[in-house]
Amino acid sequence: MANLSTLFPPGTRLAEARTRAGLTQVQLAAATGVKQSSISSFENGKRPRMDAWAINSLCKQLNITVEYLLDGARSDNADEAEAVSLLRHADPALRDAAMAALRGMLGGPSRKQARNGSK
Numbered sequence: 001m002a003n004l005s006t007l008f009p010p011g012t013r014l015a016e017a018r019t020r021a022g023l024t025q026v027q028l029a030a031a032t033g034v035k036q037s038s039i040s041s042f043e044n045g046k047r048p049r050m051d052a053w054a055i056n057s058l059c060k061q062l063n064i065t066v067e068y069l070l071d072g073a074r075s076d077n078a079d080e081a082e083a084v085s086l087l088r089h090a091d092p093a094l095r096d097a098a099m100a101a102l103r104g105m106l107g108g109p110s111r112k113q114a115r116n117g118s119k
Contacts, residue, residue: 010069015043017062017069032057063088 018028018039025043029036034054041047050058059066063085067073087095 008072009045009048011043011045013064013069013072014039014058014062017064018043021062023062028058028061032061034058 018025021028023031025036025039028034029039032054034050034057038047038050038054039058042050055066055069059069065073087098090098
């Protein structure tokens with residue numbers, strides 16, 4: 001059986017994740033500090049390697065794992081990954097409200113209670 005990295009190289013996965021996020025190479029470069037020319041070369045397979053800082057920065061911005069980018073490995077828990085992604089990009093007030101709702105439904109302590117060490 002063929003390796004996913006061979007069938008779908010990391011550059012292809014990066015381009016697909018960037019497109020799903022609705023970003024151009026220029027926008028991704030501005031958001032991450034990685035040069036647009038480096039992103040382009042990586043996506044087109046002209047630059048097969050990228051330093052760890054750049055890979056980490058791109059993955060964080062695109063909400064993908066380094067393992068997925070490099071090997072095509074997907075998370076076992078897609079719902080969890082989606083929830084984290086949604087919370088990460090939510091307005092702070094919405095994020096706080098969502099976390100309060102989750103804590104209420106799951107019986108976890110409020111942020112104030114957690115800070116004070118009580119339940």
